[in-house]
Amino acid sequence: MISCSFVQYQEKTCKPMLTSQRKQTILQLLAQDGQVLAAPLAATFGVSEDTIRRDLRELAAEGLLQRVHGGALPASSAVASFSERRALESTGKRAIGIAAASMIAPGQIVIIDGGTTSAELVKHIPRSLAATVVTHSPTVAVALVDHPSIDVIMIGGRLYKHSIVNVGAAAIEAMSHIHADIYFMGVTGVHPTAGLSTGDLEEAYVKRALAARAAETVVLASMDKLNAASAYSIGDVTLAQTIVVERETDTALTDALEAAGVSVVRA
Structure with missing residues (x-):
């Protein structure tokens, strides 16, 4: 040949x-x-x-x-275990976490997803903030123990170990009683045509259900997740009103998202 x-x-x-x-x-x-x-x-x-x-x-x-x-x-590169991903220092994820934490206003009911970028968000929530945090992530819940003015509501279910979040029918049923102001969603893929995606079917169901219970959905997306896709669709990119990305993200990766009507915040 x-x-x-x-x-x-x-x-x-x-x-x-x-x-x-x-x-x-x-x-x-x-x-x-x-x-x-x-x-x-x-x-x-x-x-x-x-x-x-x-x-x-x-x-x-x-x-x-x-x-x-x-x-x-392109395949998402966010496939390593939670501990492996958390061990990787990322100034980009830290910046996204800081920007996301600044979006929380006192008195709000906030849903926080699991994952390593969400872990950065929680690190930068002021200890003086008075708010309610709803989460299906044991990691997020434990990280907020020392925040005296934050009421934590924990959603139970089967533990999905890759992201350390609870999934399943019990989790989705618990969410049906929540009306939140904002939901910070973690994903493994953000693509203008393939939409928002993740690597587990039950986790995709849970994320979609959480988005339906919030007035605003904010996706936290480091550069390795942009223009990439995973096996299970959460929904179109327009399921999110806002996507927080790293400041140096190439505009070629965000132009199509903004054209779809999604607000892009550079951290």
């Missing part, structure tokens, strides 16, 4: 190549364009769509992309 370069692919003069070379080119295109479609890839490589779908399946199995109907999107 004759191989070809990435430039040849772009110029549509690419000839058949080895599977490994084809996969590498697919990943290059995915990084460049933010998505790939099976039918155009098959036509350009001169192979069947079944061959391309097999390539995408194998790349997805390696965690290198997220398959969607008709093609693939």
